[in-house]
Amino acid sequence: MSRTVTAPPPQAGLNDWKAVWTRLLPPDRHRAVMAFLERLRDPAARLELVCDATLNTLARRKGFRVETLRRMNPHQLADVLLPHVPVVLGAREWNLLFLGYFADYKTAIMCRFLDLCDIPHDDRGFVVGGDDKIVPPPDPARIQETLVEEFGVMEVGIYFHVLTLMDPDLWQFLMPLLPGLDQAMTTAAQNQTPPPVVAPPERTALDISEEFTQLDRVVMEQIIATLAQEDRALTPDELVDLVESVHALDTGRQRSYFHLGFLDALLPERRPDMSRPEMNEERRQWYLAGLLSGHVRQHDHDAVRDALHRYAAIFRAASSTPGGAGACLLGEVHAYLLTQGFQNEATRLLRGQRRHLTPATATLILQSATDALREGNGAIANVLLAELREGLPHITLDPADRDHLEARMSRRLGQALQCQGHFSGAREAFARLIAEDRLISPRLYADMGLVLGGFRSLTELVLPETSDRAQALLAQIRQGERYFADAVSRFGQMALGAHHALGIQGFLHWLEHDSTDDAREQALVHVNAALIGMMTATDPPDPARPLLLERCHFIQAVLMMARLDAASAQAALETWHMLARSGSTRWPDRMVQRLLESADLVDPALAAELAESLWHHHGSAVLPLIGRPEWLARSPCLLEALQHLCRRGGEISRQMQWERWSLLVAAALVAGRVAVAQEGLDGMEHLAHEDSRFCEPMLDQLADPARLDPAWSETDILRARFRLYRRLGRDPEAFAQLRTLFFALRDIRPLEAAQTLALFDEYGAASAQYADLHLPVVEADHDEDTALQEQLAAGVDLTVLFVGGNEIQARYSDDLVREITDQWPGVQVTFRHTGWSSNWGREVSHLKRQAAEADAVVLMTMMRTTLGRVLREALNDPPRPWIPCTGTGRQALLQSIRHAALIGLRHRERAVTG
Template identity: 60%
Template sequence: MSRAGIEPAVRKGHEAWRTIWEQLDAAERSRAVIAFLERLRDPAARLERVCDATLKTLARRKRFRVETLKRMGNPQLAEVLLPHVPAVLGAREWTLLFLGYFADYKTAIMCRFLDLCGVEHDERGFVVGGDERIRPPRDMEAVTATLVESFGVREVALYFGVLRLMDPELWQFLEPVLPGLWQDLEAQGEKPEEGAGPVSCAPTPAREGGGALDVSEDFTQLDRVIIEQILATLSRQDRALTPDELVDLVESVHALDTGRQRTYFHLGFLDALLPGRAAEMNRPEMNDGRRHWYLSGLLAGHVRQRDHEAVKTCLRRHADALRAASAIPGGAGASLVNEVYPYLLEAGFTQEAIRLLRGQRRHLTARTVRRVLESAARALHAGEAELANVLLVELKEGMPHAALDAEEQRELHPLLERRLGQALQARGNFAGARTLYQGLLESGGGEDPGLLADMGLVLGGFRSLEELELPQDAEQGRNLLAQLRNGRPYFSQALERFGRAAVAAHYALGFMGYLTWVEAEGLDAGREEALDHVNEALVGLMSDAASLAAEHHALLDRCRFMQSVLLMARLDRGSARAAMEAWRAIAGEMPALAGLGVQRLMECADLVDPALAAEIAEAVWRRHGESAPGIVERPEWIARSAYLLDALLALCRESAGRDKAGQWRLWSSLVSAALSAGRVEMAQEGLDALESLASDSRFCQPLLAWLEAPERVDPAWSETEVLRARVRLYRRLGKDAEAFAQLRALFFALRDTRPVEAGQILGLFREYGASPEHYADLSLPAGEAAETGQEADLDRRLQEGAEVTVLFVGGNETQARHAEEVIRTVAADWPGVRVIFRLTGWSSNWGREVDALARQAAEADAVVLMTMMRTLLGRALREALNDPPRPWVPCTGTGRGALVESIRRAARVGLRMTLQESP
């Protein structure tokens, strides 16, 4: 065998691989799957992608989580995979499976074959030196005969069949001997299915669900003999009839007595199973009874093959016949319910399955009773309580008439009552469930720890253990705790009597202890007791076969989560490492993390090692996205992670569709985190967004409160920027006295460094209608008042028509109303002055305009920047005017007079700059 088989060339269909698979017995299949998994999960093999794809396919089929399968050891995983190998494996995986099987268990035949071919190989039977060393022997017939003499026909046929499927071109010299091997197998009653060798009329064995039929009570000994012969032929037993002999037997029985209805079951069974035969529901002699028996056999055959499409087609074409057979108790209907019912329910033909069970509930075998109970349990696990209830009610009606001995009745009756109670509980009928559970407990059912736990849950008003979900807030936690206390006596009783076996009770008590500890904010004794219960529940769920059921995944994750929180709360590094192991096992998969618990986990982790808190916060954000800020709410947690800062910024930028209160929470959180992390530009963007929200008066007071603490804005905003923002906010709220106080503070902040702006502040007092007592004591530095006389020459030139372009930036609707009048007023005195208004308002889209404004400013002779604009926009424009340097003047006022005065000042500055630059 060549190792290159891992990358197969063009393959035949999967049916050929399945044919080889069917030739292996149960032990051989198990060994093959174990070998396959060992290679698949070996890091040195570098087959991670193949492994992931296989596990994902298996997970979808079993309704498991991939992480659950990954945590299983190879033997445990093999048990899960084994029944689903034909449905899960593709060509590459089949190649790996048989490569491992032969390498681990069939090295003798591999080595012997290569020796006979004269091909160098290692001790395990793999070719040394590559595929080009493989060459056919001189006498392939003789080599085959030698191998058959040593290993038998079956072993040689399987080995050659696998080689041919792995690489048909490489091993084409095997083709001449393969037909002979298949013929020898046929002679021994071991003929393979169609696809492994030459096409024949051999029956296709069932891929799943082998074993004897659960035959109808109406079948005689002759029918049972015929069925045994059919099954023997299908399973290729020694001395079984050939397919032709089997057909001859059934048709002979039919010919001897054409009125014998039960023979039509065998005819339908054969027509479904034997290649080349087609269904004949409309034989000339058919009547309703015969048609029902024929349909029963036909469906039984298709079901044994797990041929879903054939079953679907049959149900569609013969729906009326199936309804009629289902409604007539006994006979063909009894055969259908005992052989076909479980598959119908599993495959999604729910109505047909229920109708069949309802009509035949008094004709059930012990095997079918167990199947109905299993079906109800699966429905409960899948959250289909109504379906489970229907199945159980029908079964309860039919149980007294089922073919059960006294011991089976004693075993199955309590199980039926338990399942009925669970169905009622799942539907919210707690009184009915309590009555059934109480009856079971009084009759000895108290020996079941699960029953005691169910009783406790019912008293708490819980439909199932899965309803014990971790709370999102303290109020929800208190409600859950109050409910659970009603059932505590039964949980405790289960623990006292069964110890570790009471897994559900351990979970419930651990859950209660966790909630109690969270509410009490951490008593050490209560925490350790809760942790003990959680650990026991976790061990029980992982070791119990039930832990593989889909509904237990949530319980496992919740146990690990509670374990991580309780361990982290010990506040020592050893426990913190264990807590992080539990957390990492669920961080990427848990569908809904409890906000309250995650916050407690991060708080404790922060005390042990802040890096752990950052890791947890990142995992929460990756898992929960938009809802994460409600959990990861502390700015210091976000500030420690560049990923979280960038993620929060992206979420803020996309928050326009949220309500404004939600936007405020996001942006304010970003500002705090960004300042803590030293990301000043990010903090400036956040403050700009808060200022935009404050255009709505509802957010003026929150922003004013924010600006009271310097550490919330420094160094993102300067002192003067904060003062200007406060003036705008107080004016918007109609609080003039507070606004005037801020204007005074702004005047003193500007007077010595920017006297022009300070002078405009004095004008702003008058514009706002402030009484003189607010500003009478304010004065500019000496020399500023004489500025007007020094500019007489500039005014004269402007009156004579000197050309100057002034760009006015800022303002909103108020300034828009004054714009045309201002332009006319300036032009009347200075005809050469051209004024361009760009009113930015309070739009949050100013970032799109700043580049265009900067270009216009570069083309103007001077710029007026209105101070009553978005803080960050004003800063961006001032920076743009410095490169290249362009003259600008501020406009602090908002009225027409302030606009005219600012534009006049800008025109003088622009003209002076032009004259200075002239030669």
């Protein structure tokens, strides 16, 4: 639908507008009129001329003054206009009426239609970019089928007719579809019997108890007008004079004391006064009725509580005295007392006045019972309905109205029993109503189905966490399936409760037993029908409705995503985001898993987006659910969050720490985040060093070096595997790693190769395991630089930093320092034994500074693999002299320090001469 800011030009087809109007259900007509009036009275719409013309025509039709209509509030004016819409509205007004109706209440079908037509639009269903963006789609009939499946033939037929009436040229491609839609709409209307809508009378500011005469009503109107500061209303002083004058004319007139109490409650400068000389018991009751009515009208809860406490005896007397002030209280304050926590007072009042009920108060009590049921309070509803049943014979009603009120009351009684778990009594009540066909309502059939399944309400159809619970729930639903199916067959889309139950049944059946396209689409039909019914319902808000809507939207998202096409997947994703914005419900993991897996089949990016949403709302609790490396890799946010989570691992078990580090490594490698993968491997290596249970899993992780490239090099992996096998006491396999490491280092890093060879003897390997390993002579024999050694012996100053090792190497430190300084007195050696501490990240900056200040550095391979990598990178940029120390014994440490001193001195001299 294209957006129009001002009134559209008149068009032909007036009879067709009326035909469309007759297709709307009564609640939808009321909505359309309300939307129309709101736009007429909106100054920004600049529709003053249209508003004047409409009110003038209506005033002539009704014989009213135009000013009378202007003073009415929207609800009052809508009630006046509604019966005369077909004769009052012209083509221009029809355009405005339906434009407002669809904009305010039918955005879902508008947006879906434009999506299917690939027409850009905003979130309210209006075309963006002008009418030139509207081009005929390739297959309008297919679009119609999709819309009918999701919204029903009546909704689609009305929408298409309105579009073509508003602009026949723009929407000409819809014209061929209209005859078929008309026939389908007629058939659907014949097959449906809409239930009669009996709404309780809406209480306005002038809805006054039937206990009052016309004089009382005039006084009440004046009081309310003064409080509302209406034009030409009495001033407060004049109002007091009026009430006092009415009272003075006849002090024996009991109802005048109601106005006194009402006035004392509403005017700020007045205070309650029960001490008037002429007051007697009955007059005090009427005065209290007015006082409470005024406080209730202002919703002054504290004042109501204070009055009930202070005048408790008067209230009890009024409640127990049939008629009079008690009957007035029943109509004016009963509903308020019931909902604001004064249940005892409300029950006492109803019990005392049940023989003096009027049709209006009976309707109010029935509504109060309905509200209690919606709140899940079956006990209160049962008390109200029992008292109403006792008082019903004393109400003056037409036979037809009495029969209908009794039927509604019987249904509520059945619901009250159902709410309290008395399923046998509820079943009898519902069965009797269905057999007598006294109450034509789809909800009655849904209630019967729920009772047979042992459900107190639709909210108990909770999506189950386990397959066993799903089977039990399916068995329960099957008990009442016949009645759910009857409701759908008889009432179509109006049977939203039955559709809801059948939608859950179909969804669970598809999930557990029959993952076919037909089963999925059948479940989707019921879920969509339930959603449409709940979103377009005109009855008072139900506290459970948001929960039911959330549940249906979630099922819809899972089923739509399972279609595995891009358009449905995008719609499912939008539904999911809507759910995420509205709340943080944690849905069953296996169902969310199905949603994620389906999204992954369509586009892994969709699964990553869903995973990110889950993490945002539920945190690390969903990690087992979203823990696929490819999903995490696509989301920098998730990868960073997992990294922070791993760093705080001290709060959880080591097993969980291992799982998180493993997942981080896999995801980081997929994402190409080498530094993150290195941190993950470092964390896993630390766990394996602390707890031998993780040595085998770490060896499995290192089994394929190519998989860890470029996070760890081949030599990094060989050293780590050597240490792991030694940790497990599996020396033959450890020495096999040393052999492979020797050959990897021999030709490119001969010093490290020599130290690796020394490890065989250091760890007690049999000579047969390394006797065949030889270094090339030119590499194995070091020609000592005599000149450099002479300078060192002469005391030239030089600093060597030794990094790595643990408490074993720390035992050699003092001896090594003495031996070095005895030979080379100017050489200063600093040891930093990092061991396997997990706090190396806090020390690395200090180590880098020390390394930069030293003339040469020795990096022992007995340190965290990632720490060694970080320090080597720091020493290579810019290049500074360093050598590795592969051995772990005293001699290997001494050899490395001596070699580092020579290299450091040589590097210093070359820097000076260069």
